[in-house]
Amino acid sequence: MxxxxxxxxxxxxxxxxxxxxxxxxxxxxxxxxxxxxxxxxxxxxxxxxxxxxxxxxxxxxxxxxxxxxxxxxxxxxxxxxxxxxxxxxxxxxxxxxxxxxxxxxxxxxxxxxxxxxxxxxxxxxxxxxxxxxxxxxxxxxxxxxxxxxxxxxxxxxxxxxxxxxxxxxxxxxxxxxxxxxxxxxxxxxxxxxxxxxxxxxxxxxxxxxxxxxxxxxxxxxxxxxxxxxxxxxxxxxxxxxxxxxxxxxxxxxxxxxVAGPTGSDVVGYKYSYDMLEDVAAATKQVKQKLTAKSVVPGKYDLVLDPHHLGLTIHESVGHPTELDRVLGYEANFAGTSFATLEWKAKNLPYGSKIVNLVADKTQLGSLGAVGYDDEGVKTKRWDLIKDGILVDYQKTRDQAHVVGQNESDGCSYSQSWQDVQFQRMPNVSLQPGKGKLSVDELVKDVEKGIYIAGNGSFSIDQQRYNFQFGGQVFYAIEKGKITEMLEDVAYQANTQEFWNSCSAICDESDYRFMGAFNDGKGQPSQSSAVSHGSATTRFNGVNVINTARKIG
Structure with missing residues (x-):
């Protein structure tokens, strides 16, 4: 039991x-x-x-x-x-x-x-x-x-x-x-x-x-x-x-x-993790945060580390492309999706042309990697958003016919033997940039921006459209360089606005996973684990708020 x-x-x-x-x-x-x-x-x-x-x-x-x-x-x-x-x-x-x-x-x-x-x-x-x-x-x-x-x-x-x-x-x-x-x-x-x-x-x-x-x-x-x-x-x-x-x-x-931008004191990890190194950096950073400057609200170019961006991918791409949510089956518990079948048919831009997001349950080392899903379907990789356009959803065997397809995507999962399997999010990842681009090179083109690492508190509406995300550590970027640590940072946008502001993505050498170990869904609720890969990515002109300021 x-x-x-x-x-x-x-x-x-x-x-x-x-x-x-x-x-x-x-x-x-x-x-x-x-x-x-x-x-x-x-x-x-x-x-x-x-x-x-x-x-x-x-x-x-x-x-x-x-x-x-x-x-x-x-x-x-x-x-x-x-x-x-x-x-x-x-x-x-x-x-x-x-x-x-x-x-x-x-x-x-x-x-x-x-x-x-x-x-x-x-x-x-x-x-x-x-x-x-x-x-x-x-x-x-x-x-x-x-x-x-x-x-x-x-x-x-x-x-x-x-x-x-x-x-x-x-x-x-x-x-x-x-x-x-x-x-x-x-x-x-x-x-x-x-x-x-x-x-x-x-x-x-x-x-x-x-x-x-x-x-x-x-x-x-x-x-x-x-x-x-x-x-x-x-x-x-x-x-x-x-x-x-x-x-x-x-x-x-x-x-x-993988080092963050010069001056940030952030180190990321791929397929192994130095817990002692990370805790030493964390201790240094929390002491700095005690005296860090509080952010001035306004529009900033954001440079987002993969360990942060993964959560934004999860909420603003992973969930809204679940077909059962799109069809309204999750409305009572977790909401619906703005990316309806009608919305998709209009070929509206989900993101800029460099935005390519794939679903993939074959990525070795990822949380979602299995050979076969819980319906016995061999797992695979497929496009969700290609060149900024939504091209597909996540589907199980009993959903494929709804969108005129005759093949499951192999993304059925149950958290235990005593729970029925249903459609669960596969790994959903942003593809790295095609040209060579380091994090420092990404930062040097930013006149006024903020670098964010680690995922923090967030909120998003029931259609996975309007959202707000925080982080763990924040650094000011001025004239292409990291200058100082900031505090009280969160950014607000809607899904289309945000992904259409994507202006540059680092190359494969910076690609890393962020993981959701206990993603909840369904009634009765079940928990699953998925990874979200990306490289450090820049988004231009995003609205930043100060989370410490009182309203009124």
Whole structure:
């Protein structure tokens, strides 16, 4: 069974309370001994036999289509603050979900009785639910064709399973991070390491039997500096990105470091992360933020670091191009999209001609990388916005026909065996510039601007159109050079305005991921993880506000 929110909050409150942590990922499953996470899962031949029991029972009960997902979900979170380990939580969840079409209608049931009898019973219940639903269904489900893949497997190309690293080693790293921050002047610091392993088996009446082993990791921290005289405080979160990698992500490699513009004291990371280096920089920056100049509102050219821009991509491109949102299926919970089918038909410019955004679930090291989605569709890359024009959406098998297509995009996902799969955002990334262009070269053409790194608070309307974004650190740009740190910065725009102001993008050498580890969607809500790649990018004439100024 999944841990409910009350239990989870109780479990993590010591680690998260008042420590300026980013929102925590959902941990599902029963608390277990950490050694349990190293035990092998069920043999693939056994999983095939169990899946066949469900598929055969579904067909015998009247299903015209059925798929089965057998999942083992492992999670571990290690929470520390200053010199203390506050909590270590290891969880495991194991069960199966059966989805069917009967009388042209979906039905779904899940079970933690993973036996042939239990699987068959769940399949029969799913068919009963589908037949009951068919009495009120107005239109029959239309699935895009999908050829069976036979027996195949996919494994994340990790070098070191994070669960195999002794907990003591992981704790030692986090406490070393905390010590580095305190020794260099932080008032408070917390650090956390999240690790996830999804062992997923999919089978369908199309003839697919797919075994996948997926890993994700997220090291992060929060540093606070306080001016004791005034009571003023400032914080800075880690500039790490959650990744679809193993523990090797925490072995720094010089080649993976990417410097921000000269004078900014910002360092970005690609496929490895130096947590000690980042926390030292964060501590220096939070002390500088205590005395930094408050921004003067107005129009500025913005130079946005990938670790910042990823969130803006997520909210202003990723969500509005989800076809279920476009069609209104998410209106009750998360809103709709300005980028309707009618809007798209007009070929209105989503962005400037250098703006090319792709969806891609094949990018190795990304959070969304898998071989096959949760409908058994082989994953791929496709264009969403090409030369500034919206050309496609994100679709699953039962959505493709709505836009006249006969192929799924392979972006179906469920957070667990007990939740039904549905359309979830793939990795959505801004393509780097085609010509050689460094960050310093990007900055030198800016007369009056602001460089922003790290993602902060944000707001966006229900149609994913009007928005406001903050960040972690801000630097003034004057006559092509970084001059000083700024504070209280946020920018406002609408999606079209913003992306049409895109004037230059750095080249491939600067390309990096930002990750959303727990993106929520659906009713009941589910969480998924996606990455957003980009290089440092310039946007001209964007409206900047001062977040500290009082209104009236």
């Amino acid at each position: 999944f841990m409910n929110r009350r239990d989870f909050v109780g479990l993590t409150s010591l680690a998260a309370g008042a420590l300026f942590l980013p929102s925590l990922p959902s941990f599902g499953g029963e608390l277990v001994d950490p050694a349990r996470l190293l035990e092998p899962g069920v043999d693939v031949a056994v999983k095939k036999r169990l899946a066949d029991a469900a598929l055969n029972a579904a067909k015998a009960a009247g299903a015209t289509y059925a798929d089965v997902r057998i999942g083992r979900y492992l999670n571990q979170g290690i929470f520390t603050r200053e010199k203390q380990v506050q909590n270590i939580a290891s969880t495991e969840s194991y069960g199966a979900g059966v989805r069917v079409i009967a009388n042209g209608t979906w039905g779904f049931a899940a079970t933690n009785s993973v036996t042939e009898a239990g699987m068959a019973k769940a399949a029969q219940l799913a068919v009963q639910i589908a037949k009951a639903n068919s009495k009120v269904q107005k239109e029959q489900v239309k699935l895009a064709p999908q050829k069976g893949h036979g027996e195949v497997s996919w494994k994340a190309p990790i070098q070191q399973n994070a669960f195999e690293v002794p907990i003591k080693d992981k704790v030692d790293l986090l406490l070393a991070v905390n010590a580095k921050a305190m020794d260099t002047g932080a008032s408070f610091v917390n650090s956390v390491l999240f690790q996830v392993n999804e062992q997923k088996y999919f089978a369908s009446t199309d003839g697919s039997y797919i075994d996948q082993d997926i890993h994700r990791i997220w090291p992060t921290f929060g540093v606070t500096a306080i001016d004791r005289a005034s009571g003023k405080f400032r914080t800075r979160q880690a500039l790490s990105s959650p990744m679809g990698l193993g523990y090797e992500y925490l072995t720094p490699k010089a080649a993976d470091k």
